[in-house]
Amino acid sequence: MKKILNTLIVGVALITLAACGGTNETATSGTASKTGNQLEAIKEKGEIVVGTSADFAPFEFHAMIDGKDTVVGADIDMMNEIGKELGVNVKVTDMDFDAILAALEQGQVDVAVAGISATEERKQSFDFSENYFVPEQKILVKKDSVAELNSVDSLDGKKVGAQKGSIQETVVKDQLTDSQLVSLPKVPNLIVELQQGSIDALVLESAVADSYAAQNDDIVVADVELESSDDDAYAIVLPKGSTELQEVLNEQIKAMQENGQLDEFLQKNTDLANENASK
DSSP states (O other), rough: OOOOOOOSSSSEEEEEEEETTTOEEEOOOOOOOOOHHHHHHHHTTTEEEEEEEEETEEEEEEEEEEEEEEEESHHHHHHHHHHHHHEEEEEEEOOOOOGGHHHHHHHOOEOOOOBBBBBHHHHHTEEEEEOOOOOOOOEEEEETTTTOSSSSSSTTTOOEEEEESHHHHHHHHHHTTTSSEEEESSSSHHOOOHHHHHHSSEEHHHHHHHHHHHTTTTOOOOOOOOOOOGGGOOEEEEEOOOOHHHHHHHHHHHHHTTTTHHHHHHHHHHHHHHHHHOO
């Protein structure tokens, strides 16, 4: 999910995920410092506020944990691990995807983590960590359409969905040039549109596409190859000039890649998302 964000936040559901204490509670605010040293400011207040859009399983999504609606996911586990290393709590602010970067720019969150790619345009306004995941792009279709929609050309004239402001919008525009793009803010809404036949196909990152296909018997991943590149890779977004924080995040991402934690987080949350959907 990647985006060019202009929309101001209309409503923000703030969920506290205590990385050190392991508790979850609702919070009312979480304003990031806009002073020079972002790392020092985070340590001083004892928490890092993370902006995300929790409709992107297995990276960030809602699940019932001990009877409570909780934001979980591979990205959340990664940030909780980083919070432990920093010695601070982690607060997660759940919002529409196309509001996240605006919230970061306004100092309402400290970092943004939601399957966001470090595009050249975004680098003009924000700093980024090293990439922590390189996705493939896949197409979801209804099961009864899979024989018909089996190539890029077969999608000519078809309505193809993508999350508003995401890199998948660009994929549709650049690679499915003769299709009709349909953009919505939330992935679950796009899934419903696909199931109801309002759109013919939906472009998603591979892990997300596989998760939704596993959860829904009537949709499948189409046998259509799309181009993917390292430019689509996910990174943590930071305010411009967050050099010290950026260095620490890069160290932690490298360590988690080398010890296999990031792969573990992805598998764990894929299983959780599928289990949660089956209940």
